[in-house]
Amino acid sequence: MLNINNPSLLSFLVSSEDDGIAVTNPAIGEVLGYVPIQTEQAIEQCIEQASIGQKRWAAMAAKERSGLLRCWFELIMENKEDLARLMTLEQGKPLAEAQGEVVYGASFVEWFAEEAKRTNGETIPAIAGNKRLMTIKQPVGVACAITPWNFPIAMITRKAAPALAAGCSFIVKPAELTPLCAFAVAELAYQAGIPRDVLQVVLGQDAPTVGSIFTSHPLIRKLSFTGSTQVGRILMEKSAHDIKRTSMELGGNAPFIVFDDANIEAAVQGALASKFRNAGQTCVCANRFYVHSSIYDQFVTKFDAAVQQLNVGNGLEDGVQVGPVISLQAKQNIQALTERAIEQGANPVSSWQPLDGLFVAPVVLKDVTHQMDIVSQEIFGPVAPVIAFDSDEELIEMANDTIYGLASYFYSQNIHRVWKIAEALEYGMVGINEGIISTEVAPFGGVKQSGIGREGGKQGIDEYLDIKYLCFGGS
Numbered sequence: 013m014l015n016i017n018n019p020s021l022l023s024f025l026v027s028s029e030d031d032g033i034a035v036t037n038p039a040i041g042e043v044l045g046y047v048p049i050q051t052e053q054a055i056e057q058c059i060e061q062a063s064i065g066q067k068r069w070a071a072m073a074a075k076e077r078s079g080l081l082r083c084w085f086e087l088i089m090e091n092k093e094d095l096a097r098l099m100t101l102e103q104g105k106p107l108a109e110a111q112g113e114v115v116y117g118a119s120f121v122e123w124f125a126e127e128a129k130r131t132n133g134e135t136i137p138a139i140a141g142n143k144r145l146m147t148i149k150q151p152v153g154v155a156c157a158i159t160p161w162n163f164p165i166a167m168i169t170r171k172a173a174p175a176l177a178a179g180c181s182f183i184v185k186p187a188e189l190t191p192l193c194a195f196a197v198a199e200l201a202y203q204a205g206i207p208r209d210v211l212q213v214v215l216g217q218d219a220p221t222v223g224s225i226f227t228s229h230p231l232i233r234k235l236s237f238t239g240s241t242q243v244g245r246i247l248m249e250k251s252a253h254d255i256k257r258t259s260m261e262l263g264g265n266a267p268f269i270v271f272d273d274a275n276i277e278a279a280v281q282g283a284l285a286s287k288f289r290n291a292g293q294t295c296v297c298a299n300r301f302y303v304h305s306s307i308y309d310q311f312v313t314k315f316d317a318a319v320q321q322l323n324v325g326n327g328l329e330d331g332v333q334v335g336p337v338i339s340l341q342a343k344q345n346i347q348a349l350t351e352r353a354i355e356q357g358a359n360p361v362s363s364w365q366p367l368d369g370l371f372v373a374p375v376v377l378k379d380v381t382h383q384m385d386i387v388s389q390e391i392f393g394p395v396a397p398v399i400a401f402d403s404d405e406e407l408i409e410m411a412n413d414t415i416y417g418l419a420s421y422f423y424s425q426n427i428h429r430v431w432k433i434a435e436a437l438e439y440g441m442v443g444i445n446e447g448i449i450s451t452e453v454a455p456f457g458g459v460k461q462s463g464i465g466r467e468g469g470k471q472g473i474d475e476y477l478d479i480k481y482l483c484f485g486g487s
Protein backbone atom coordinates (compact mmCIF):
# COMPACT_ATOMS: atom_id res chain seq x y z
CA MET A 13 0.00 0.00 0.00
CA LEU A 14 2.97 2.34 0.47
CA ASN A 15 3.49 2.67 -3.29
CA ILE A 16 4.57 6.22 -4.07
CA ASN A 17 6.44 7.81 -6.99
CA ASN A 18 9.57 8.78 -5.06
CA PRO A 19 10.68 5.78 -2.94
CA SER A 20 13.60 7.80 -1.52
CA LEU A 21 11.06 9.40 0.81
CA LEU A 22 10.64 6.06 2.57
CA SER A 23 14.32 5.14 3.00
CA PHE A 24 13.91 5.35 6.80
CA LEU A 25 11.51 2.38 7.03
CA VAL A 26 12.66 -0.70 8.94
CA SER A 27 11.59 -4.23 8.15
CA SER A 28 9.70 -5.40 11.24
CA GLU A 29 8.21 -4.61 14.59
CA ASP A 30 11.41 -5.92 16.21
CA ASP A 31 13.24 -2.83 14.92
CA GLY A 32 10.52 -0.21 15.28
CA ILE A 33 6.84 0.58 15.65
CA ALA A 34 3.99 -0.24 13.30
CA VAL A 35 2.07 2.50 11.52
CA THR A 36 -1.54 1.66 10.70
CA ASN A 37 -4.04 3.01 8.16
CA PRO A 38 -7.06 4.12 10.26
CA ALA A 39 -9.45 3.69 7.29
CA ILE A 40 -8.88 -0.06 6.94
CA GLY A 41 -6.75 -1.10 9.92
CA GLU A 42 -3.87 -2.33 7.72
CA VAL A 43 -0.24 -2.03 8.88
CA LEU A 44 1.53 0.31 6.46
CA GLY A 45 5.12 -0.18 7.63
CA TYR A 46 7.52 0.07 10.54
CA VAL A 47 9.47 3.14 11.64
CA PRO A 48 12.67 3.08 13.72
CA ILE A 49 12.71 3.90 17.41
CA GLN A 50 15.73 4.88 19.44
CA THR A 51 17.07 4.14 22.90
CA GLU A 52 17.45 6.90 25.47
CA GLN A 53 21.22 6.90 24.90
CA ALA A 54 20.74 7.25 21.14
CA ILE A 55 18.39 10.22 21.64
CA GLU A 56 20.95 11.86 23.93
CA GLN A 57 23.56 11.38 21.20
CA CYS A 58 21.19 13.06 18.71
CA ILE A 59 21.02 16.06 21.06
CA GLU A 60 24.82 16.21 21.33
CA GLN A 61 25.14 16.08 17.53
CA ALA A 62 22.46 18.78 17.24
CA SER A 63 24.51 20.98 19.54
CA ILE A 64 27.61 20.61 17.39
CA GLY A 65 25.61 21.11 14.17
CA GLN A 66 23.90 24.18 15.55
CA LYS A 67 27.14 26.11 15.90
CA ARG A 68 28.05 25.56 12.24
CA TRP A 69 24.48 26.31 11.17
CA ALA A 70 24.28 29.55 13.14
CA ALA A 71 27.62 30.67 11.74
CA MET A 72 26.30 30.50 8.18
CA ALA A 73 25.02 33.70 6.58
CA ALA A 74 21.26 34.07 6.99
CA LYS A 75 20.98 34.31 3.22
CA GLU A 76 22.60 30.88 2.87
CA ARG A 77 20.24 29.27 5.42
CA SER A 78 17.40 31.00 3.63
CA GLY A 79 18.47 29.44 0.31
CA LEU A 80 18.52 25.93 1.81
CA LEU A 81 15.07 26.44 3.33
CA ARG A 82 13.79 27.69 -0.02
CA CYS A 83 15.14 24.56 -1.65
CA TRP A 84 13.39 22.42 1.01
CA PHE A 85 10.14 24.26 0.24
CA GLU A 86 10.49 23.51 -3.46
CA LEU A 87 11.17 19.81 -2.85
CA ILE A 88 8.10 19.53 -0.59
CA MET A 89 5.99 21.09 -3.35
CA GLU A 90 7.51 18.81 -6.00
CA ASN A 91 6.65 15.78 -3.85
CA LYS A 92 3.20 17.04 -2.92
CA GLU A 93 1.28 14.08 -4.34
CA ASP A 94 3.44 11.49 -2.57
CA LEU A 95 3.35 13.32 0.76
CA ALA A 96 -0.41 13.77 0.55
CA ARG A 97 -0.89 10.08 -0.17
CA LEU A 98 1.29 9.12 2.81
CA MET A 99 -0.71 11.49 4.96
CA THR A 100 -4.09 10.08 3.95
CA LEU A 101 -2.77 6.57 4.48
CA GLU A 102 -1.48 7.13 8.00
CA GLN A 103 -3.83 9.87 9.25
CA GLY A 104 -7.06 9.28 7.33
CA LYS A 105 -7.92 12.79 6.11
CA PRO A 106 -9.36 12.97 2.57
CA LEU A 107 -6.71 13.24 -0.15
CA ALA A 108 -7.76 16.75 -1.20
CA GLU A 109 -7.36 17.92 2.40
CA ALA A 110 -4.01 16.16 2.65
CA GLN A 111 -2.82 17.97 -0.49
CA GLY A 112 -4.01 21.20 1.11
CA GLU A 113 -2.01 20.42 4.24
CA VAL A 114 1.17 19.73 2.25
CA VAL A 115 0.85 23.15 0.59
CA TYR A 116 0.02 24.78 3.93
CA GLY A 117 2.94 23.00 5.62
CA ALA A 118 5.29 24.05 2.82
CA SER A 119 4.10 27.65 3.10
CA PHE A 120 5.78 27.93 6.53
CA VAL A 121 9.10 26.81 5.03
CA GLU A 122 8.76 29.40 2.27
CA TRP A 123 7.71 32.14 4.71
CA PHE A 124 10.51 31.51 7.20
CA ALA A 125 13.08 31.16 4.40
CA GLU A 126 12.20 34.81 3.80
CA GLU A 127 12.06 35.78 7.48
CA ALA A 128 15.51 34.24 8.06
CA LYS A 129 16.98 37.41 6.51
CA ARG A 130 15.01 39.79 8.74
CA THR A 131 16.00 38.99 12.31
CA ASN A 132 17.04 42.59 12.74
CA GLY A 133 18.21 44.14 15.98
CA GLU A 134 17.86 47.81 16.81
CA THR A 135 19.78 50.83 18.01
CA ILE A 136 18.52 52.63 21.10
CA PRO A 137 19.12 56.34 21.88
CA ALA A 138 21.33 56.36 24.98
CA ILE A 139 20.65 58.35 28.13
CA ALA A 140 24.29 59.49 28.29
CA GLY A 141 26.01 61.06 25.30
CA ASN A 142 29.13 58.93 25.51
CA LYS A 143 27.27 55.60 25.33
CA ARG A 144 25.85 53.67 22.39
CA LEU A 145 23.13 51.02 22.91
CA MET A 146 21.87 48.32 20.61
CA THR A 147 20.26 44.89 20.49
CA ILE A 148 21.06 41.84 18.39
CA LYS A 149 19.02 38.66 18.04
CA GLN A 150 20.68 35.27 18.36
CA PRO A 151 19.39 31.69 18.03
CA VAL A 152 18.41 30.08 21.34
CA GLY A 153 20.49 26.98 20.47
CA VAL A 154 19.14 23.44 20.19
CA ALA A 155 15.34 23.50 19.93
CA CYS A 156 13.10 20.46 20.19
CA ALA A 157 9.46 19.80 19.50
CA ILE A 158 6.71 17.30 20.19
CA THR A 159 3.92 17.28 17.63
CA PRO A 160 0.45 15.71 17.26
CA TRP A 161 -1.12 13.40 14.65
CA ASN A 162 -3.84 15.70 13.31
CA PHE A 163 -1.53 17.73 11.02
CA PRO A 164 1.41 15.39 10.45
CA ILE A 165 3.40 17.84 8.27
CA ALA A 166 2.20 21.35 9.08
CA MET A 167 2.67 21.03 12.85
CA ILE A 168 6.31 20.13 12.18
CA THR A 169 7.16 22.69 9.51
CA ARG A 170 5.68 25.59 11.42
CA LYS A 171 8.16 24.87 14.22
CA ALA A 172 11.13 23.51 12.25
CA ALA A 173 11.20 26.28 9.63
CA PRO A 174 11.39 29.23 12.08
CA ALA A 175 13.88 27.32 14.25
CA LEU A 176 16.19 26.65 11.31
CA ALA A 177 15.70 30.14 9.92
CA ALA A 178 16.76 31.59 13.28
CA GLY A 179 19.95 29.47 13.31
CA CYS A 180 18.79 26.81 15.78
CA SER A 181 19.15 23.10 15.22
CA PHE A 182 15.91 21.20 15.64
CA ILE A 183 14.85 17.76 16.87
CA VAL A 184 11.23 16.66 16.59
CA LYS A 185 9.38 13.75 18.10
CA PRO A 186 6.33 13.31 15.90
CA ALA A 187 3.17 11.54 17.03
CA GLU A 188 3.66 7.77 17.07
CA LEU A 189 0.46 7.43 15.02
CA THR A 190 1.70 9.54 12.08
CA PRO A 191 5.51 9.37 11.80
CA LEU A 192 5.72 8.56 8.05
CA CYS A 193 5.14 12.16 6.95
CA ALA A 194 7.62 13.44 9.55
CA PHE A 195 10.46 11.21 8.36
CA ALA A 196 9.58 11.80 4.68
CA VAL A 197 9.57 15.58 5.02
CA ALA A 198 12.91 15.46 6.87
CA GLU A 199 14.33 13.31 4.07
CA LEU A 200 13.45 16.13 1.65
CA ALA A 201 15.26 18.61 3.90
CA TYR A 202 18.42 16.46 3.66
CA GLN A 203 18.02 16.29 -0.12
CA ALA A 204 17.79 20.10 -0.07
CA GLY A 205 21.17 20.27 1.68
CA ILE A 206 20.10 20.85 5.28
CA PRO A 207 22.61 18.91 7.43
CA ARG A 208 21.44 15.75 9.19
CA ASP A 209 22.58 17.00 12.58
CA VAL A 210 20.63 20.26 12.16
CA LEU A 211 17.24 18.62 11.60
CA GLN A 212 16.44 15.28 13.24
CA VAL A 213 13.34 13.14 13.75
CA VAL A 214 13.34 10.80 16.74
CA LEU A 215 10.95 8.33 18.30
CA GLY A 216 11.67 6.60 21.60
CA GLN A 217 10.20 3.70 23.53
CA ASP A 218 7.29 5.94 24.46
CA ALA A 219 6.36 9.62 24.38
CA PRO A 220 6.83 10.41 28.11
CA THR A 221 10.41 9.09 27.97
CA VAL A 222 11.29 11.39 25.08
CA GLY A 223 9.47 14.24 26.83
CA SER A 224 11.59 13.69 29.93
CA ILE A 225 14.83 13.72 27.93
CA PHE A 226 13.85 16.87 26.04
CA THR A 227 12.88 18.73 29.20
CA SER A 228 15.90 17.69 31.26
CA HIS A 229 18.84 17.60 28.83
CA PRO A 230 21.11 20.59 29.49
CA LEU A 231 21.84 21.16 25.79
CA ILE A 232 18.17 21.67 24.92
CA ARG A 233 17.25 25.34 25.26
CA LYS A 234 13.75 25.41 23.89
CA LEU A 235 10.72 23.12 23.67
CA SER A 236 7.80 23.74 21.35
CA PHE A 237 4.77 21.54 21.88
CA THR A 238 1.46 21.11 20.09
CA GLY A 239 -1.07 18.78 21.70
CA SER A 240 -3.43 18.53 24.64
CA THR A 241 -3.48 21.01 27.51
CA GLN A 242 -3.00 18.08 29.87
CA VAL A 243 0.33 17.01 28.29
CA GLY A 244 1.39 20.64 27.76
CA ARG A 245 1.01 21.21 31.49
CA ILE A 246 3.25 18.21 32.28
CA LEU A 247 5.91 19.42 29.84
CA MET A 248 5.82 22.97 31.23
CA GLU A 249 6.21 21.64 34.76
CA LYS A 250 9.19 19.54 33.71
CA SER A 251 10.73 22.44 31.75
CA ALA A 252 10.44 24.69 34.80
CA HIS A 253 13.32 22.96 36.57
CA ASP A 254 15.92 24.15 34.05
CA ILE A 255 13.92 27.29 33.12
CA LYS A 256 13.76 26.16 29.49
CA ARG A 257 11.91 28.32 27.04
CA THR A 258 8.61 26.79 25.93
CA SER A 259 5.96 27.46 23.31
CA MET A 260 2.65 25.70 23.88
CA GLU A 261 -0.09 25.26 21.34
CA LEU A 262 -2.77 23.41 23.29
CA GLY A 263 -6.44 22.50 23.32
CA GLY A 264 -9.32 24.69 22.23
CA ASN A 265 -13.07 25.00 22.69
CA ALA A 266 -13.98 27.29 19.81
CA PRO A 267 -17.36 29.01 19.85
CA PHE A 268 -18.98 29.65 16.46
CA ILE A 269 -21.54 32.43 16.80
CA VAL A 270 -24.27 33.42 14.36
CA PHE A 271 -26.01 36.73 15.08
CA ASP A 272 -29.47 37.64 13.77
CA ASP A 273 -27.89 40.09 11.29
CA ALA A 274 -25.58 37.44 9.77
CA ASN A 275 -25.57 36.21 6.20
CA ILE A 276 -26.96 32.76 7.04
CA GLU A 277 -25.81 31.03 3.84
CA ALA A 278 -22.24 32.24 4.46
CA ALA A 279 -22.48 31.15 8.10
CA VAL A 280 -23.56 27.64 7.08
CA GLN A 281 -20.62 27.37 4.67
CA GLY A 282 -18.22 28.69 7.33
CA ALA A 283 -19.66 26.29 9.91
CA LEU A 284 -19.18 23.32 7.59
CA ALA A 285 -15.57 24.23 6.87
CA SER A 286 -14.73 25.00 10.48
CA LYS A 287 -16.43 21.97 12.03
CA PHE A 288 -15.92 19.09 9.62
CA ARG A 289 -12.41 19.66 8.31
CA ASN A 290 -10.22 16.70 9.30
CA ALA A 291 -13.39 14.96 10.63
CA GLY A 292 -13.55 17.61 13.35
CA GLN A 293 -10.09 16.77 14.64
CA THR A 294 -8.38 20.15 14.84
CA CYS A 295 -7.78 22.38 17.84
CA VAL A 296 -9.44 25.29 16.00
CA CYS A 297 -12.54 23.34 14.93
CA ALA A 298 -15.80 24.93 16.03
CA ASN A 299 -16.73 22.99 19.16
CA ARG A 300 -20.05 24.67 19.97
CA PHE A 301 -22.42 26.81 17.93
CA TYR A 302 -24.40 29.71 19.41
CA VAL A 303 -27.19 30.93 17.15
CA HIS A 304 -29.59 33.80 17.87
CA SER A 305 -33.00 32.38 18.77
CA SER A 306 -34.77 34.35 16.01
CA ILE A 307 -32.83 32.45 13.30
CA TYR A 308 -32.11 29.24 15.23
CA ASP A 309 -34.54 26.96 13.35
CA GLN A 310 -33.58 28.38 9.98
CA PHE A 311 -29.85 27.95 10.63
CA VAL A 312 -30.21 24.45 12.09
CA THR A 313 -32.30 23.24 9.14
CA LYS A 314 -29.88 24.61 6.54
CA PHE A 315 -26.79 23.46 8.42
CA ASP A 316 -28.16 19.95 8.86
CA ALA A 317 -29.17 19.72 5.19
CA ALA A 318 -25.56 20.53 4.21
CA VAL A 319 -24.13 18.11 6.80
CA GLN A 320 -26.33 15.26 5.52
CA GLN A 321 -24.65 15.70 2.10
CA LEU A 322 -21.15 15.09 3.51
CA ASN A 323 -19.57 11.98 2.06
CA VAL A 324 -17.90 9.79 4.72
CA GLY A 325 -15.35 7.14 3.73
CA ASN A 326 -11.77 6.14 2.98
CA GLY A 327 -9.89 9.36 2.23
CA LEU A 328 -8.24 7.84 -0.84
CA GLU A 329 -11.62 7.50 -2.59
CA ASP A 330 -12.88 10.26 -4.87
CA GLY A 331 -15.39 12.64 -3.38
CA VAL A 332 -14.88 11.65 0.27
CA GLN A 333 -15.12 14.71 2.56
CA VAL A 334 -14.93 13.10 6.01
CA GLY A 335 -12.41 10.33 6.69
CA PRO A 336 -12.07 8.04 9.72
CA VAL A 337 -11.17 9.34 13.15
CA ILE A 338 -7.67 8.52 14.35
CA SER A 339 -8.28 5.68 16.84
CA LEU A 340 -10.86 3.54 18.58
CA GLN A 341 -10.37 5.55 21.75
CA ALA A 342 -11.09 8.77 19.84
CA LYS A 343 -14.25 7.24 18.39
CA GLN A 344 -15.40 6.06 21.81
CA ASN A 345 -14.81 9.52 23.31
CA ILE A 346 -16.84 11.22 20.56
CA GLN A 347 -19.66 8.70 20.91
CA ALA A 348 -19.73 8.94 24.71
CA LEU A 349 -19.90 12.77 24.64
CA THR A 350 -22.65 12.71 22.01
CA GLU A 351 -24.70 10.05 23.83
CA ARG A 352 -24.34 12.00 27.07
CA ALA A 353 -25.63 15.16 25.34
CA ILE A 354 -28.63 13.21 24.02
CA GLU A 355 -29.31 11.87 27.53
CA GLN A 356 -29.14 15.45 28.80
CA GLY A 357 -31.82 16.55 26.31
CA ALA A 358 -30.08 17.29 22.98
CA ASN A 359 -31.66 15.92 19.79
CA PRO A 360 -29.94 14.91 16.55
CA VAL A 361 -31.58 16.94 13.77
CA SER A 362 -31.46 13.87 11.48
CA SER A 363 -31.12 10.31 12.73
CA TRP A 364 -27.61 9.44 13.83
CA GLN A 365 -26.45 5.98 12.76
CA PRO A 366 -23.40 4.14 14.08
CA LEU A 367 -20.81 3.36 11.39
CA ASP A 368 -18.29 0.51 11.18
CA GLY A 369 -14.57 0.79 11.80
CA LEU A 370 -13.22 4.18 12.81
CA PHE A 371 -15.87 6.14 10.93
CA VAL A 372 -18.26 8.48 12.74
CA ALA A 373 -21.36 9.89 11.03
CA PRO A 374 -21.47 13.71 11.06
CA VAL A 375 -24.35 15.00 13.14
CA VAL A 376 -25.95 18.32 14.11
CA LEU A 377 -27.43 18.38 17.63
CA LYS A 378 -30.23 20.85 18.43
CA ASP A 379 -31.85 21.78 21.78
CA VAL A 380 -28.39 21.92 23.32
CA THR A 381 -27.84 24.03 26.43
CA HIS A 382 -24.67 25.74 27.56
CA GLN A 383 -24.57 23.53 30.67
CA MET A 384 -24.19 20.22 28.80
CA ASP A 385 -20.85 18.36 29.00
CA ILE A 386 -20.41 18.42 25.22
CA VAL A 387 -20.18 22.22 25.38
CA SER A 388 -17.35 22.37 27.89
CA GLN A 389 -15.25 19.49 26.51
CA GLU A 390 -13.23 19.25 23.31
CA ILE A 391 -15.23 16.94 20.98
CA PHE A 392 -12.51 16.40 18.34
CA GLY A 393 -15.04 14.74 16.05
CA PRO A 394 -17.78 15.50 13.48
CA VAL A 395 -20.48 16.47 15.98
CA ALA A 396 -21.99 19.98 15.99
CA PRO A 397 -23.99 21.03 19.09
CA VAL A 398 -26.13 24.15 18.51
CA ILE A 399 -27.27 26.40 21.37
CA ALA A 400 -29.77 29.28 21.13
CA PHE A 401 -29.02 32.71 22.66
CA ASP A 402 -30.98 35.95 23.04
CA SER A 403 -28.69 38.84 24.03
CA ASP A 404 -25.13 39.84 23.15
CA GLU A 405 -24.25 40.06 26.86
CA GLU A 406 -25.47 36.52 27.58
CA LEU A 407 -23.63 35.33 24.46
CA ILE A 408 -20.29 36.84 25.45
CA GLU A 409 -20.54 35.33 28.90
CA MET A 410 -21.18 31.85 27.47
CA ALA A 411 -18.55 32.17 24.74
CA ASN A 412 -15.85 33.11 27.26
CA ASP A 413 -16.96 30.55 29.86
CA THR A 414 -14.08 28.12 29.24
CA ILE A 415 -10.51 27.51 30.34
CA TYR A 416 -9.53 27.60 26.64
CA GLY A 417 -8.86 30.59 24.41
CA LEU A 418 -7.60 29.48 21.02
CA ALA A 419 -9.94 30.18 18.07
CA SER A 420 -13.41 31.72 17.91
CA TYR A 421 -15.71 32.63 15.03
CA PHE A 422 -18.69 34.86 14.53
CA TYR A 423 -20.98 36.00 11.75
CA SER A 424 -22.53 39.47 11.77
CA GLN A 425 -22.91 42.23 9.22
CA ASN A 426 -23.20 45.02 11.76
CA ILE A 427 -19.88 46.88 11.98
CA HIS A 428 -20.49 48.12 15.54
CA ARG A 429 -21.27 44.64 16.77
CA VAL A 430 -18.28 43.24 14.85
CA TRP A 431 -15.83 45.46 16.74
CA LYS A 432 -17.54 44.98 20.08
CA ILE A 433 -17.61 41.18 19.86
CA ALA A 434 -14.12 40.86 18.34
CA GLU A 435 -12.69 42.79 21.29
CA ALA A 436 -14.80 40.98 23.92
CA LEU A 437 -13.90 37.42 22.89
CA GLU A 438 -11.08 36.09 25.11
CA TYR A 439 -9.33 34.18 22.33
CA GLY A 440 -6.01 34.38 20.51
CA MET A 441 -7.76 34.27 17.12
CA VAL A 442 -11.12 35.47 15.85
CA GLY A 443 -12.67 34.58 12.49
CA ILE A 444 -15.14 37.29 11.49
CA ASN A 445 -17.50 36.07 8.78
CA GLU A 446 -14.86 33.41 8.08
CA GLY A 447 -14.52 29.77 9.15
CA ILE A 448 -10.91 29.10 8.06
CA ILE A 449 -8.37 31.47 9.58
CA SER A 450 -5.01 29.73 9.60
CA THR A 451 -2.22 31.02 7.33
CA GLU A 452 1.56 31.22 7.48
CA VAL A 453 1.52 35.03 7.35
CA ALA A 454 -0.49 35.56 10.58
CA PRO A 455 0.32 34.70 14.22
CA PHE A 456 -1.42 31.50 15.35
CA GLY A 457 -1.82 30.83 19.06
CA GLY A 458 -3.99 30.95 22.12
CA VAL A 459 -4.60 32.65 25.46
CA LYS A 460 -5.65 31.15 28.81
CA GLN A 461 -5.01 27.37 28.92
CA SER A 462 -4.78 27.16 25.12
CA GLY A 463 -1.14 28.06 25.19
CA ILE A 464 1.76 30.45 25.11
CA GLY A 465 3.60 31.82 22.10
CA ARG A 466 2.72 32.30 18.44
CA GLU A 467 3.48 30.31 15.31
CA GLY A 468 3.67 31.83 11.83
CA GLY A 469 3.59 35.52 11.03
CA LYS A 470 6.50 37.80 11.75
CA GLN A 471 6.21 36.75 15.40
CA GLY A 472 6.88 33.02 14.80
CA ILE A 473 10.66 33.31 14.49
CA ASP A 474 10.98 35.23 17.79
CA GLU A 475 10.14 32.00 19.63
CA TYR A 476 13.59 30.74 18.56
CA LEU A 477 15.62 33.91 19.13
CA ASP A 478 17.12 35.49 22.23
CA ILE A 479 17.52 39.26 22.42
CA LYS A 480 20.96 40.41 23.51
CA TYR A 481 21.45 43.99 24.62
CA LEU A 482 24.85 45.57 23.90
CA CYS A 483 25.95 48.65 25.82
CA PHE A 484 29.01 50.45 24.36
CA GLY A 485 30.83 52.63 26.88
CA GLY A 486 32.42 55.95 26.07
CA SER A 487 36.19 55.34 26.16
Ligand code: ADP
Nearest residue numbers: 158159160186187188219220223238239240243
Ligand atom coordinates in the same frame (compact mmCIF):
# COMPACT_ATOMS: atom_id res chain seq x y z
P1 ADP B 1 -3.61 14.14 21.28
O1 ADP B 1 -4.78 13.96 22.17
O2 ADP B 1 -3.79 15.08 20.16
O3 ADP B 1 -2.93 12.86 20.89
P2 ADP B 1 -1.46 14.51 23.12
O4 ADP B 1 -1.16 15.72 23.89
O5 ADP B 1 -1.78 13.25 23.86
O6 ADP B 1 -2.62 14.96 22.16
O7 ADP B 1 -0.28 14.15 22.12
C1 ADP B 1 0.44 15.12 21.39
C2 ADP B 1 1.88 14.68 21.34
O8 ADP B 1 2.37 14.58 22.66
C3 ADP B 1 2.13 13.33 20.67
O9 ADP B 1 3.34 13.39 19.96
C4 ADP B 1 2.26 12.41 21.87
O10 ADP B 1 3.05 11.27 21.57
C5 ADP B 1 2.96 13.31 22.86
N1 ADP B 1 2.79 12.95 24.27
C6 ADP B 1 1.75 12.37 24.88
N2 ADP B 1 1.98 12.24 26.20
C7 ADP B 1 3.22 12.75 26.46
C8 ADP B 1 4.04 12.92 27.62
N3 ADP B 1 3.63 12.54 28.83
N4 ADP B 1 5.26 13.49 27.47
C9 ADP B 1 5.67 13.90 26.25
N5 ADP B 1 4.96 13.77 25.12
C10 ADP B 1 3.74 13.21 25.21
